[in-house]
Amino acid sequence: MKVNSDNPLHAFAAWTAGVDATWSGLALDRARDAFIDTVAVMIPGAREEVTRKVYSLAAKWGKGDCRAVGFEGGLSAPMAALVNGTAAHALDFDDNFDPAKAHASAVLVPALLAIADERDLKGGQLLDAYIVGLQMIGRVGQGVNPFHRSRGWHATATVGAVGTAAGCARLMGLSEQETAHAISLSTSLAGGFMSQFGTMTKPLHAGLAAAGAVQAAQFAEAGITAGANTLHAANGMGTLMVGQDVEELREAMADKDEYGQKVQFATRDIGTPLHIEEYGLKLKRFPNCGSVHRSLDGLLFLREKHGFTAPDVAEIFVRAPAAHLRNLMYECPTNSMEAKFSLEYGLAVGLLTGNATLADYEEAAIGRPEVTALLSLVRKEYVEKLESDFPTEVHVTLKSGTTMSVDVEMPVGSSVAPLTLDQLWDKFDGCVGTLLDTERYSTARETLMTLQQGASARTLMSSLAA
Secondary structure (H helix, E strand, O other): OOOOOOOHHHHHHHHHHHOOOOOOHHHHHHHHHHHHHHHHHHHHHOOOHHHHHHHHHHHHHOEEEEOOEOOOOOEOHHHHHHHHHHHHHHOOOOOEEHHHOEOOHHHHHHHHHHHHHHHOOEHHHHHHHHHHHHHHHHHHHHHHOOHHHHOOEOOOOOHHHHHHHHHHHHHHOOOHHHHHHHHHHHHHHOOOEHHHOOOOHHHHHHHHHHHHHHHHHHHHHOOOOOOOOOOOOOOOHHHHOOOOOHHHHHHHHOOOOOOOOOOOOOOOOOOOOOHHHHOOOEOOOOOOOHHHHHHHHHHHHHHHHHOOOHHHEEEEEEEEEHHHHHHOOOOOOOOHHHHOOOHHHHHHHHHHHOOOOHHHHOHHHHOOHHHHOOHHHEEEEEEOOOOOOOOEEEEEEEOOOOEEEEEEOOOOOOOOOOOOHHHHHHHHHHHHOOOOOHHHHHHHHHHHHOHHHOOEHHHHHHHHEO
């Protein structure tokens, strides 16, 4: 679809509202998998303390006909998105999306499900809106990253809200002009700092972004207008959420290819390449910060290949992009949320058990002496290079003096090494456990698998409520 506008807001809106809903099998399958993966982590995420607290407030703030996973009682669409978005990110087991440097589906899926539940929409509409919304999350992310994230903004809360507002507008069938207003409005509802990592507010960011996206689209539908220069102008997102040195940063990225991030919003070829095909999503193998995953993949590879166990190891040395290691600020975590942002804890658990599971991140597991005794084995070096320019190096030294190493460029679960559908359902089953009875489990699984054939969003959400 050809779009003619030098204003990225108008270009994004024109593509969002007008692109033909004819998607490849790969795009549709990846969108379906994103729903399976996100619903999987929402189910146990609904039991987390932060989600329960958010639901108790949401039930006061806005009742309606939409369901929240794991709770009785209907909520308004924004409040359902708030609760479900928080649940989706509560365990940090949800996917990553490189062009945006964000947890895309934790915002996009809850927002779209809330609207589809409210309006009784079908699976095909959900998948279409997901593909469009993900493209917009990616395009907005490319306009501000990598520096937006490296300077401390939580892109899930910022970029996620703006791109998801476009996805909501698509699902609601808004006009091009209304879509532009929705995207513009969402910039006033987008915010969040990485200084909140390791606290309850971090998963709340995904809920707030999902709720804000729904609100922005509904505001636009109601006729509320917004500015035309909120992305690219001197006082727009592209400057304010990057820095006044944005022009210098653009020059620095001109010859680099960091997932298409040029610190400049595209105005042409908005849908080319299609991000869900070109970059895909990183579905998580482990329930911790994605910045741990390359290191943990490398350690587990070496552990399996060489057959060593914890008592054999003298040191684990990691050289990794500084942007990854700065996310992992808790060397000696004291609770579950801190442990998710600890390189040392993730590697200690992996060394000890050969995996890292939800059980390893329960509160009672964090202070295990057999794990804390291994934290001091981990040493790290911050490498000031982009993650696409520098692989994570994992070096293991055994007490015998033997050394071994591996470089990991992309984690398991990325498009380079994707989870199979069977592995994805194994993850789903591991997350759900006994939380759904047989009937609800069967309904949820069948509905998710038949989204392309027009399964009902209300049927899905009914099976997940309470």
